[in-house]
Amino acid sequence: MDLITINVRGTIFMTNASNIRNILLTSPLLNLNEHSQYYNPKRQEYFFDRNAAVFETVLDYFVTDKLHVPTNVCAERVREELAFWGIPDRHIEKCCWKTFFQSTEDMNTLQKLLKYIPCVQRRDRCCSWTPTPKRSQTYDMRSRMWSFLHDYQSSTSAKVHHSLICMTILISTILMLLKTVKSVRYENPIPLQLENHTSEALRMYWNTSPHMSIVILEAITNTFLTIEWMLKFATCPNRTFFMKQFLNVTDLMAWLGTWVTLTLDIKSCAFFFSTGHLMPVILPLCILTASRGFRVFRLISDNCGVKILVLSVYSSLRELCILLMTFSCAAIVFAILLYSVQLQSNSRMSPSDAVVAIWWAVITMTTVGYGDYYPTEPLGHVVGVICSITGIVLIALPIAVTSSTFSDFYNFSKYRACYQELLEKDGENDKKTGYNNEVVPM
Known part of the structure; x- marks a missing residue:
């Protein structure tokens, strides 16, 4: 029996040389002889400054042809050790898949989180200033102004400015909502001659003006x-x-749209639309007006929880796409089934065609149930019950995956916050001791 002695960081292992097999050509165990760089002639052993716990599993793999991952060693460290010893990861047994591959998923999740919300507050590409010697003063003034407007945590005055901006956005949104209330509007002296099919809401909007206090x-x-x-x-x-x-x-569309609507409120609408052709104007004006509603997202754009929620949805796009595809197929199937079983019904509540039946299927599967269409035949009731149950099951399963993703990001965010506190404490200690230690953002 050809026994060899291997010293791994002080732990002695003895094994038969014939057991070493199924390794890559780059493995240091491939040619163990007196000419090996790891051979110690004084002790007549091979010394490796590696992790002993992982090497024990490596020797166990040589004997049993089964590779099990130790639970007391980080999976990333295990992967590095296996690469050093020349054992492919695909040889890991199924019972250790969760331990080994879960760390990869966790690292990917953590990397996404740190890329989106870094540990150290850093400037993004929009804030990367590279001042030149000739224009250093001008660039410094612009940089300070940008930091004042963009980063509300840069100074006390920036926090006050950010609070005023949030209050202004809130007031502007409330004013936009009040302008749609009829009780705060008054009739125009010269009403527009609108077409007969014009809706009452549109007639009220064009033939009335908001109170002057709201306009101001x-x-x-x-x-x-x-x-x-x-x-x-x-x-x-x-x-x-x-x-x-x-x-x-x-924001650009919002304040442009606001100035346009203010101009229409101050001046008579008949001055602008004397021809009566309103449709080419209504659509762009509605888009500009509706864009003001997106301003409210500025109130929560800097919230860490909201960022995690957005990141969770973005990371779950694959599951959401699967939900959309499956939901669409099921809606089409149930729409065709309902239309087929309701053909003999004369009820006005039955969908007039299969396209309208798709609307019924979507409303039923999402448990909204407007009641504008519903089955009246016995077979239609059966289709409705199956459609409702299918919708509940289809929506519940992917949402559970999305919730799990959000939970992972949220937990890692708490770990990131703990690490951020350590960095801040180290920064305060460095200031006290006068030690200049630059922290690189992760």
């Missing part, structure tokens, strides 16, 4: 928000990236 308050809040947006755009070092951000684009 809306002009003040919109002026403040317009100036704030222009200052951001002027001081931003990367305007292209600035205009690609969703909230910045919606």
Whole structure:
């Protein structure tokens, strides 16, 4: 029996040389002889400064042809050790899959979280200033102004400014809602001649004007928000990236739409629409007006919980796409079934065609149940029951996966917060001791 002695960081292992098999050509165990760089002639053994706990599983794999992962060693460390000893990961037994591959999933989740919410507050591409010697003062002033407008945690005045902006957005949103209430609007002296099929809500909007106090308050809040947006755009070092951000684009559309509607409120609408062709104007104006509603997202855009929720939804797009595809197929099937079994019914509650039946299927599967269409035949009742149960099952399963993803991100966010506190404490200690230690964002 050809026994060899292997010293792994002080732990002595003895095994038969013939047991070493099923390893890669890059493994240091491939050629164990006196000419090996790991051979110690004084002790007549091979020394490796590696993890002994993992090497014990490696020797066990050589004897039993079964590779089990130790639970007391990090899976990433196990992967590195197996790569060093030349054993492929695919040889791991099924009972250890969860222990081994779960760490990979956890690391991917953590990397996504740290990429989206880094541990150390750092400036993004929109805030990457590279001042030149010739224009250092100008760039420094623009950088300070951008930090004041963009990062509300940079100073006390920035926090006050951020609070004023949030209050202004809230007031502007309330004013937008009040403008749709008929009791705060008065009749125009010259009403528009609208077409007969025009809805009552549209007639009320075009033939009335909001109270002057609402108009004045809306002009003040919109002026403040317009100036704030222009200052951001002027001081931003990367305007292209600035205009690609969703909230910045919606802010632009919001204050432009507000000035247009204020102009219509102050002046007579008949001055602008004397021809009576309103449809080419209504759609763009509705889009600009509706964009003001997106301003409320600025109130929660910096909240860590909201960022985790958005990241969870983005990471669960695959499951949500599967839900959408399965839900669409099931809605089409149930729509065709209901239309087929309701053909002999004369009830006006029965869908007139299969396309309308798809609307019924969607409303039924989502348990909304408007009641505008419903089955009246016995077979239609059976189809309705099966449709409802199927909808509950289809929606519940992917939502559980999304909730699990959110839970993972939320837990890792708490770990990130704990690590952030350690970094802040180290930074305070470095300031006290005068030690300059630059922390690299993770």
